[in-house]
Amino acid sequence: MESEPVDFESGAPNEKLRPADLLGLERYARERAELRTRVIAHKKRRTVACGPNVTFCFEDRVTVQYQVQEMLRIERIFEAHGIAEELDVYNPLIPDGSNWKATLLVEFVDPEERRAALAELKGIEDRCWVQVDGHARVYAIADEDLERENEEKTSSVHFVRFELEAPMTSDVKRGAAISLGVDHPRYSHAVSPLPAEVRNALARDLA
DSSP states (O other): OOOSOOOTTOSOTTOOOOGGGSOOHHHHHHHHHHHHHHHHHHHHTTEEEOSSSEEEEEOOHHHHHHHHHHHHHHHTOOSHHHHHHHHHHHGGGSOOSSEEEEEEEEOOSSHHHHHHHHHHTTTGGGGEEEEETTSOOEEOEEOSSSOOOOSSOOOSEEEEEEEOOHHHHHHHHTTOOEEEEEEETTEEEEESSOOHHHHHHHHHTOO
């Protein structure tokens, strides 16, 4: 029996997850529907469509905890070493206090259109940027865990990190606007400024 409640929204935003932060498989099964509703609402405040075919899903401790719980559920992992392995994989997606980390989705419904577009959009993951008002653009550091692009095409999913300088983080915490965009030769779109609820969520990621 788990004597203390595990809350998806407890813990510091940049604190890495520990086994004690996770629900056991049985309890997660009981609470999954309610938690899923909460996490979907949370993710909505951290998701930005940039043009018609690119979406940024900014990760944080809550989104990563949910992903780990889902993987443990799907794989039926309950032993300590298996849990530790999942945490080793997903903890690096939690922002560190001086950066933002996101899952980048390149989305085309039609398979043939997707295949052609991913060939044309090679390198798109390196052309994603954020900009704090009054500062230069910061371009993404992409796919540090593994290479997701080959000679023929890019992937439809990438993991990107935006590393901020100290003056940028200070200005964001003081309320500065944030913009987001992609300036690939075959795909150029921007969201400027980000909606207030997204800006505020990203500000809370910074130490």
